[in-house]
Amino acid sequence: AQPLIVAIDGPAGAGKSTVAKLVAGSLGVPYLDTGALYRALALFLDARGIPPVECDALYSALQEVSLEITEKEILLEGKNVGAEIRTPRIDTVVSAYASLPMVRNRLLDLQREQGKRKGLVADGRDMATVVFPDARVKIFLTASDEERARRRFLELRERKENARYEDVLEQIRERDRADSSRSTAPLRKADDAVELSTDGLTIGEVTGSVLALVREIL
Numbered sequence: 712a713q714p715l716i717v718a719i720d721g722p723a724g725a726g727k728s729t730v731a732k733l734v735a736g737s738l739g740v741p742y743l744d745t746g747a748l749y750r751a752l753a754l755f756l757d758a759r760g761i762p763p764v765e766c767d768a769l770y771s772a773l774q775e776v777s778l779e780i781t782e783k784e785i786l787l788e789g790k791n792v793g794a795e796i797r798t799p800r801i802d803t804v805v806s807a808y809a810s811l812p813m814v815r816n817r818l819l820d821l822q823r824e825q826g827k828r829k830g831l832v833a834d835g836r837d838m839a840t841v842v843f844p845d846a847r848v849k850i851f852l853t854a855s856d857e858e859r860a861r862r863r864f865l866e867l868r869e870r871k872e873n874a875r876y877e878d879v880l881e882q883i884r885e886r887d888r889a890d891s892s893r894s895t896a897p898l899r900k901a902d903d904a905v906e907l908s909t910d911g912l913t914i915g916e917v918t919g920s921v922l923a924l925v926r927e928i929l
């Protein structure tokens with residue numbers, strides 16, 4: 712049989728990665744955080760001062776950059792950048808890079824490769840629409856803007872990052888606008904995806920609903 716692929720898409724802060732990790736653990740398959748890949752490329756390009764408009768410089772940088780993922784780490788030029796990719800700076804610049812076909816193509820095979828042996832639970836923006844269109848389970852996870860901003864805000868505070876709730880809310884809206892309106896692989900629910908709103912639900916409840924959907928098809 713084909714390895715099991717569970718595709719989870721949705722806007723920023725909907726709880727995708729928390730839920731996807733728990734679902735993967737429960738099913739005993741690897742978890743793939745595709746946002747981390749876009750963040751790592753954004754970190755690399757931003758640090759080198761290559762803006763999203765400089766096609767030639769972008770092209771050569773994308774050819775030479777080394778990006779690897781293991782079960783636990785994301786390695787950029789051989790170095791684990793798990794913490795560096797989750798800063799307000801990367802939150803601000805990532806969508807512009809992620810809108811470029813050149814950047815998305817650089818990551819396509821890398822993402823598909825991960826699911827080949829043992830299957831996976833993957834989260835992102837275009838899992839069900841572009842990267843894994845044949846995924847057996849497709850979920851579109853949402854929550855209200857305010858709820859998503861509140862979660863991000865609390866997460867930032869926990870990491871001792873200074874942030875105002877209003878700024879976090881505006882930034883989340885801006886990132887969703889950018890991700891939904893780009894022409895290549897925009898954020899949208901796949902026609903055959905199940906939409907789950909997580910407003911007012913606990914992580915355990917959402918994870919349970921996703922697992923129930925998986926068990927239905929197994």
Ligand code: C5P
Nearest residue numbers: 723745746747749805806809835836837
């Ligand atoms: O999921 P996360 O918030 O870490 O994603 C960071 C950014 O990476 C998104 O705002 C989006 O611009 C981009 N992304 C994407 N396609 C994916 C995953 C992430 O364009 N599959």
